[in-house]
Amino acid sequence: MVLNVNKISKNFGGIQALTDVSFSIKEGEVLGLIGPNGAGKTTMFNMITAMFPPSSGEISFKDDSLTGLKPHQITEKGICRTFQNIRLFADMTVHENVMVGNHCRLTTGVWRSVFRTKSQKQEEAAVNRKADEILEIVGLSEFKDSIAKNLSYGQQRRLEIGRALASDPQLILLDEPAAGMNEKETKDLFDLIKKIQSLNITVLLIEHDMPLVMKICDRIVVLNFGKKIAEGTPEEIRTNKEVIEAYLGVEEEDDIA
Known part of the structure; x- marks a missing residue:
């Protein structure tokens, strides 16, 4: 395993952003981290890259704990990321x-x-x-x-x-890379991620474009209200009742007589 996330929780004052979330990433795979807005996905990215520490739990990279490291030390370890909002030197x-x-x-x-x-x-x-x-x-x-x-x-x-690739990463975290893209740009992004994977760079992907996620990911982890509700292959996630409810909602029965 390249990355191990073990029972990670994060609270901001009275707000519980993540609760006992655990998952692992295998070397060379593309793992999708999905869920509705506010599910805690970017919060997880921020803890993996030491933007802020977890309230409890442990994150390790190739069996080395990331606890107490600073963001630049995380990069030196071989982990890099992109952001939801583009942050180039314009x-x-x-x-x-x-x-x-x-x-x-x-x-x-x-x-x-x-x-x-x-x-x-x-x-x-x-x-x-x-x-x-x-x-x-x-x-x-x-x-x-x-x-x-x-x-x-x-x-x-x-x-x-x-x-991000210039930092020679072993693991790259992509935060909604397809956001705002048209169909052609999304196709180019798919090709690029597959090219990155072919270079034996492991990918952790946050994305709301479900066709892209289902097509490119080897496995998927699903968060909802800060908790992991499912993990599996794209096919397993596609047919998971709890995942469907989290994304689409369920129609309540009419209790009025």
Whole structure:
């Protein structure tokens, strides 16, 4: 298992956001984390990436506890994420945005940068090459010199994923990557996620586009009101009565005589 979430709970004052949620992610799989708005999905992402700590429970990555780590240390471990709202460096180029993502893997210090030593120049050249490779993966090579804010919405989404890939992750968390996309952009996203999986990078996906989730995920975990209500294959989730009720609701019987 790459990631183990064990009995995680989170409360914010009097609000219980998550209650005893447990699941694991196998190496190389795409795991979907789904549920209605307010179910606690992004809260779970925020705890995995140390945006804030759980109230109770344990999260471990390759058998190493993530308790007490800071967000940059989580990235260094090999976990990265994207966000619901695009967070690019809008006035930087596409290429520069990807280069920034590789910052956590750099070893050159301040003085070597100031004096432009041989090792610093070699590392800078390697970062440039890596950025080019990632732009090829996400299909943005022809836009490398474009300013990020000038890209289309779907291209910006792919750039954000590219920047995350630049950190050399073993696990990538995608928070509603298809939100706001048209049919063509969603198809391109599907292809990109499959390409990421082929690179042996594990994917944890929050998404409301159910056709995409059912098509791309190996397994799915379902949250509702902060609790796990189901876990299984897409087919098992598709036919799960409790999941159907959580998403669609059930018609109450008329008790009026």
